[in-house]
Amino acid sequence: MHPIAAARRLVWLMALAGFAADQITKALVAAHLEGQPPIQVVGDLVSLNASRNSGAAFSFAPAAxxxxxxxxxxxxxxxxRAASALRSxxxxxxxxxxxxxxxGNLTDRLLRAPGLxxxxVVDFIDVRHFATFNLADACITCGAVLAVLLSMRGIPMTQKTAPTAEPA
Structure with a gap:
């Protein structure tokens, strides 16, 4: 398979898998955990605790x-747009x-109350002394960390083209 086609497929596979997992877990949380006491998962460190966040990370700027x-x-x-040229x-x-x-988070912002x-956003993974987040947030964080590591290693998104000779 051509490198561009393989990379493009991988982008969509990762995006679909992450999006589906995020939306399924949020639907389950909204149906079964909202209004319920937190469920301890890892001692007092991690719990499932449904909440709604109209802001960004750490509930930053809820009015925005x-x-x-x-x-x-x-x-x-x-x-x-970038996916069409990826080779890495x-x-x-x-x-x-x-x-x-x-x-995943855009879907919440578009479709959940109070309106379009x-x-x-539905958050539910509550890490004590840190934050409450969801799988979409985890995907963004892991993707961003991977992007930083790839950048630090100098790995390009697309294959660099050989410089063309300028006319004399």
């Missing part, structure tokens, strides 16, 4: 939901994860 909706749309558009497996994985997370573009 519309801004975060627009940013997420921009991220999705940029990654979808690592970058395909990184961008697929970020795409999964951005699309203003919906609150």
């Amino acid at each position: 939901t519309a801004v975060f909706t627009l940013v997420a749309i921009g991220v999705v558009v940029v990654i979808v 497996t690592g970058w395909a994985m990184a961008l697929g994860l970020v795409l999964a997370g951005a699309a 573009g203003r919906g609150a």
Whole structure:
């Protein structure tokens, strides 16, 4: 298989898998955990505790939901456009994860109450003394860390083309 086709497939596979896992877990949490006491998973360190977040990470700027909706749309558009030229497996994985997370949280912002573009994201993984987040957030974080590592190693997203000779 051609490297571009393989990388493009991997982006979509990662994005679909992450998006599906995120949306399924959020639906289960909304149906079964909202309004219930937290469920301890790892002692007092990690629990499942349903909450809604209209802001960004760590509930930053809860009044800026519309801004975060627009940013997420921009991220999705940029990654979808970049995917067409990818040749790197690592970058395909990184961008697929970020795409999964951005699309997962964007879906909440578009479809959940209080309305279109203003919906609150469902968070449920509560790590004591840290934050409450969801699988979309985990995908974004893992994809971003992978992107930083790939950048630090100098691995390009696309294959560099050989310089062309300038006419004399």
